[in-house]
Amino acid sequence: MKLYNTYTNKIEELKPLKEGVITIYYCGPTVYNYIHIGNARPIIFFDTLKKYLEHRGYKVIMASNFTDINEKILNQAKKENITEEECANKYIKAYLEDVRFLGADDSFIKPKVSETINEIMEFVNKLVEKGAAYVSGEDVYYRVSSNPKYGMLSNRKIDELIQGARVEVREEKESGLDFALWKGFHEGITYRSKWGEGRPGWHTECCVMINKIFGGMIDIHGGGTDLIFPHHENEIAQNESLYNNRIANYWVHNARVNFGSEKMSKSIGNVIWVKDLKCDPRAYRLLVLSFPYRNIINYTEELQNQFDTEFLRIKQAYQKLFLHLDVNNLFDDKAKSNISDEIMNKFDQANENDLNTPNGITAINEAIKLINQELRQNKDSQILSSLYNVLTEMLHIYGLDIKLEKMSSENRLIYEEWNNARIRKDFEVADKLRKLLVERNILI
Numbered sequence: 001m002k003l004y005n006t007y008t009n010k011i012e013e014l015k016p017l018k019e020g021v022i023t024i025y026y027c028g029p030t031v032y033n034y035i036h037i038g039n040a041r042p043i044i045f046f047d048t049l050k051k052y053l054e055h056r057g058y059k060v061i062m063a064s065n066f067t068d069i070n071e072k073i074l075n076q077a078k079k080e081n082i083t084e085e086e087c088a089n090k091y092i093k094a095y096l097e098d099v100r101f102l103g104a105d106d107s108f109i110k111p112k113v114s115e116t117i118n119e120i121m122e123f124v125n126k127l128v129e130k131g132a133a134y135v136s137g138e139d140v141y142y143r144v145s146s147n148p149k150y151g152m153l154s155n156r157k158i159d160e161l162i163q164g165a166r167v168e169v170r171e172e173k174e175s176g177l178d179f180a181l182w183k184g185f186h187e188g189i190t191y192r193s194k195w196g197e198g199r200p201g202w203h204t205e206c207c208v209m210i211n212k213i214f215g216g217m218i219d220i221h222g223g224g225t226d227l228i229f230p231h232h233e234n235e236i237a238q239n240e241s242l243y244n245n246r247i248a249n250y251w252v253h254n255a256r257v258n259f260g261s262e263k264m265s266k267s268i269g270n271v272i273w274v275k276d277l278k279c280d281p282r283a284y285r286l287l288v289l290s291f292p293y294r295n296i297i298n299y300t301e302e303l304q305n306q307f308d309t310e311f312l313r314i315k316q317a318y319q320k321l322f323l324h325l326d327v328n329n330l331f332d333d334k335a336k337s338n339i340s341d342e343i344m345n346k347f348d349q350a351n352e353n354d355l356n357t358p359n360g361i362t363a364i365n366e367a368i369k370l371i372n373q374e375l376r377q378n379k380d381s382q383i384l385s386s387l388y389n390v391l392t393e394m395l396h397i398y399g400l401d402i403k404l405e406k407m408s409s410e411n412r413l414i415y416e417e418w419n420n421a422r423i424r425k426d427f428e429v430a431d432k433l434r435k436l437l438v439e440r441n442i443l444i
């Protein structure tokens with residue numbers, strides 16, 4: 001598989017550190033609020049990448065953190081009149097609900113800052129001992145000038161950066177570019193360190209968590225493009241200073257989602273929370289995956305409507321096929337055909353190429369077209385059964401699973417009654433039976 005590596009600015013062949021295994025880490029949320037549909041994009045992207053790699057036979061180990069110690073959480077907790085811990089837990093729970101709502105696997109490893117404090121202190125201490133960081137009052141700062149490689153990820157020159165940062169030089173820092181690894185802090189949750197009472201800086205947690213979980217370098221580190229600078233640049237700098245590596249071989253970033261053509265932002269208020277999405281979450285996921293992940297999406301209601309219709313079309317074809325196979329007892333998970341192989345090849349090729357999901361969706365649409373055709377015309381059971389198998393697999397990889405139940409004999413009777421009621425145009429009875437069948441997951 002090929003992926004665009006922000007670090008090298010190239011599309012590169014993905015070569016895992018350990019054969020057959022891919023390790024992934026992407027930066028998770030600071031848990032002080034709900035997430036909006038733009039925050040959902042990395043969840044959707046990395047979940048899809050994971051499922052695709054699993055489909056190719058890799059074992060994927062994925063981690064994503066919760067920043068549960070942060071001033072924003074303290075401020076929000078005050079507003080809601082709850083403790084910081086309660087606030088963090090509330091939004092962690094909400095986040096994981098959103099993850100599942102978006103059709104993403106929630107079984108990734110979930111480190112928290114509050115559970116990594118000792119390791120963070122140790123890490124910062126080692127940086128100080130190496131001369132890559134310095135203590136200033138109760139704070140500890142990373143000394144950017146100690147690292148000639150600084151700026152590699154974001155393609156910035158260190159001299160220019162230092163020049164640019166001069167305006168914000170404050171007394172406690174040697175350079176405006178230096179960033180806090182530890183901050184003296186005396187309110188809410190604090191930790192006792194050798195530098196005084198305080199809290200860890202944001203940029204350190206991810207490096208420490210990765211080293212703690214994976215014991216060294218990983219394959220893929222990701223997040224939204226807004227994290228490239230300074231967050232990921234600073235992560236790499238610290239890790240280079242201490243371990244002489246760039247944390248991950250591949251740095252992979254997804255573009256953002258705009259609201260219309262404007263940047264979506266919690267502070268401006270032009271956001272749609274994931275929990276408030278009116279549409280089927282799979283229709284939103286389909287929308288997101290219909291754009292290359294490195295392109296900005298300008299989200300509008302009209303665009304969503306278009307994908308609601310698209311997803312409905314997929315659902316209807318899938319249901320028609322499912323019922324046909326079920327009623328005629330034609331399910332066969334080993335069924336193969338040239339047509340279905342061709343579709344799966346197209347789908348794989350699209351994903352091999354920097355996870356080109358728009359082309360993957362084209363393959364799904366081709367399968368839908370063929371299914372409708374085959375159901376109208378030949379009804380070849382081998383072809384239909386094999387198309388069902390590949391469509392189910394493709395939908396699963398893209399997190400668009402459509403879950404239907406095979407009919408028990410009781411449900412089969414209800415299904416037949418429903419069909420009969422429709423034939424004799426008894427809409428009242430048909431409607432009642434339809435509702436029952438939907439309740440039982442026989443119909444959508």
Ligand SMILES: [Zn+2]
Pocket residue numbers: 026027028206231235
């Ligand atoms: Zn991070």
